[in-house]
Amino acid sequence: MASLTSISQSHTLLKKPNFTPSIPHNLSSSFTPRDFLFSKTQSFKLPQMASRSYVVSASTTETPRKRYPGEAKGFVEEMRFVAMKLHTKEQAKEGEKEVKQPEEHSVRKWEPSIDGYLKFLVDSKLVYDTLESIIDEAAFPIYAEFRNTGLERSEKLAKDLQWFEEQGYAIPKPSSPGITYAEYLKEISDKDPQAFICHFYNTYFAHSAGGRMIGKKVAQQILNNRELEFYKWDGDLSQLLQNVRDKLNKVAESWTRDEKNHCLEETEKSFKHSGEILRLILS
Secondary structure (H helix, E strand, O other): OOOOOOOOOOOOOOOOOOOOOOOOOOOOOOOOOOHHOOOOOOOOOOHHHHHHHHHHHOOOOOOOOOOOOHHHHHHHHHHHHHHOOEEEEEOOOOOOOOOOHHHHOOHHOOOOOHHHHHHHHHHHHHHHHHHHHHHOOOOOOOHHHHHHOOOHHHHHHHHHHHHHOOOOOOOOOOOOOHHHHHHHHHHHHOHHHHHHHHHHHHHHHOOOOOOHHOOOOOHHHOOOOOOHHHHHOOOOHHHHHHHHHHHHHHEEEEEEHHHHHHHHHHHHHHHHHHHHHHHOOOO
């Protein structure tokens, strides 16, 4: 996707149920169903209930559980799959959403302005400040897993805004889209870790993919090709992303299927908030 909500990345064998027959207490520990059925030297009769249980269990076939798209590769792939479906066809080949807003068009069609871009950077910094503060404070232990990942953007954005100020531009105050999103992140982080992790993933991974495309396009059009710190990472970005993927997959291993689905359902809200901030570039 050519937006901050872009994420660049993308059965089951039927098993016979294991069966352990119900054995009466007065039988030898070495007794097996085969002994019972074929031995000529033993004459045991199982109680009625035990016998019925044996027949039913032996004839029952385990129903395979439905696999979720991407599940076999880990939960991060499930999140990526859901996110890509919320793109438009202009943004990604896997996209299914119809174009309704200016920022949902391909970045090639954008006409950014300096004033709009500054609003976007300021609101983005507020969101990253909030995310990184939540991670540092770690209301839930799993948040601490994502400290110092190398994906942090707050300090980078501070340097960029300082540079703009040095060029004589007035730095605006955060606007409604950024303030609203930051407040929402604080709210869910205290009570809903699965929802928060969804926003964490979509924000950082989108910026590492479509976000970079946006940065390059804006730099070409209004910044004389200057590359901002916002689009630079210390170290190999692909490895930094893989490290975080591994952590996300590990954290999600302890979640129930319902908790995973709840996380996935939060993706649409993540897109809504980030899209409103992205739209500032074109204001």
